[in-house]
Amino acid sequence: MIQASGLRKQYGDVVALDGVDLTVREGEIFGVLGQSGAGKSTLLRCVNLLERPDAGTVTVAGQDLTALRDAELNRARRRIGMIHQHFALLSSRTVAGNVAFPLEIMGVPKAERERRVGELLELVGLEGRGGHRPHQLSGGQKQRVGIARALAGNPSVLLSDEATSALDPATTQSILALLKRLNAELGLTILLITHEMNVVKSVCDSVAIMTGGRIEESGTIAELVATPGSRLTREIFPLPEPAPAGSVTLTFAGDAGRPVVSEVVRAFDVDLSILGGSIEELAGGSVGRLRIALEGAEAEAALAHLRASGVIVEEAA
């Protein structure tokens, strides 16, 4: 649905994007995770050409946006909604007036506009609030207005620029749940940027980790968790690094269907002590990481059995 290739963007001496390739599949929620200054906002603004990359191409829904002229680009942008960290609402307009704004620009007639605004407010859980002014709303409600406005043109793609960063944890979860519902019900493809791992863990199907204008690793959460040594796995499960000499770190991605740890203790001549670990609910199921010390005559055979059972085994030197 979104394909960015070889994106470069430089501001003076600062290289904000240093050859970024990104593929977002239709219907997924894709998170770009990185610290401040990594280039996330620049990447997002290049995807809808609010910022023109110095080099590279951006294709959305099969259309190469970098090749379009202004009028065509404006039309293409209607299929791409965007929400912002600080909501970017017009304070002089009511909630309904804010949601109607893009429809007015598109030239939608008044009666149809009013019907559509009513529909959109209901979709985001703000029915009955159309006459309120933005200052009368909580942060979460303001972001719901932002989402309704972004969906006015029936986009197939939603870009989210740190949409929950200004919200408290409970409100963040409710906005993320709304995005997840819109993704499922409307088939909306969502590309979000965030500096919060929690956002990635809660809603993303895929993730790219960005550092210094480059993508360090990217893929589905399931793929990255199954990749030994991936940065995503290390950050989600912060076990002490480096792992103590002689220890073994086990990653359980997906349900093995069997109690494999107790199986090896019973079947092999080994002693197993647990040094640390945790379990997280991620897109696609629960994932666990366990650091153990394994001793005994059959330790190697026990590890081979774990590997054969689909457990990712990393042995510290």
Ligand SMILES: Nc1ncnc2c1ncn2[C@@H]1O[C@H](COP(=O)(O)OP(=O)(O)OP(=O)(O)O)[C@@H](O)[C@H]1O
């Ligand atoms: N319009 C601009 N003019 C000059 N430098 C810019 C501009 N926009 C971004 N930069 C620089 O490009 C780099 C990447 O910035 P960007 O905002 O994309 O990062 P980010 O990962 O989104 O960080 P943040 O979350 O702090 O916005 C930074 O060094 C930033 O100072």
